[in-house]
Amino acid sequence: MIKFLAQIYNPAIKSNIGTGGSTDHDVLVLSVFIANLIKIMFIVGAIGSFFMLLLGGFEYLTAGGEKDKIGAATKRISNALIGIVILLSGYALFRLINLVFGINILNLEVPVI
Numbered sequence: 001m002i003k004f005l006a007q008i009y010n011p012a013i014k015s016n017i018g019t020g021g022s023t024d025h026d027v028l029v030l031s032v033f034i035a036n037l038i039k040i041m042f043i044v045g046a047i048g049s050f051f052m053l054l055l056g057g058f059e060y061l062t063a064g065g066e067k068d069k070i071g072a073a074t075k076r077i078s079n080a081l082i083g084i085v086i087l088l089s090g091y092a093l094f095r096l097i098n099l100v101f102g103i104n105i106l107n108l109e110v111p112v113i
Contacts, residue, residue: 035106038094045087052080 056076063069098104 038106042087042091045083049080049083049087052076052083056080 056073056079059073059076060070063073094105
């Protein structure tokens with residue numbers, strides 16, 4: 001009986017009530033924007049970490065045995081590796097959320113009430 005009552009159409013009530021005045025197109029644009037923003041952040045983070053790793057390696061090779069330069073280079077290398085680990089763990093967390101809860105953050109679907 002409840003299913004039947006939920007299917008009754010009332011012409012006096014607007015069909016987009018509860019959506020904040022937005023349409024399905026606005027929600028689609030928001031979900032695509034969020035998904036693309038997350039992907040771009042991962043790409044920029046990976047490229048930045050990779051170049052920091054290369055720069056740290058170059059600084060280490062050209063340190064010439066000076067302890068200060070070697071220390072700075074090893075710190076840059078370790079920070080770049082920590083950045084890569086953080087990116088990989090974030091991606092693994094997104095995959096885990098997708099597997100456990102069924103929410104695909106990289107292909108987000110925003111529900112409309």
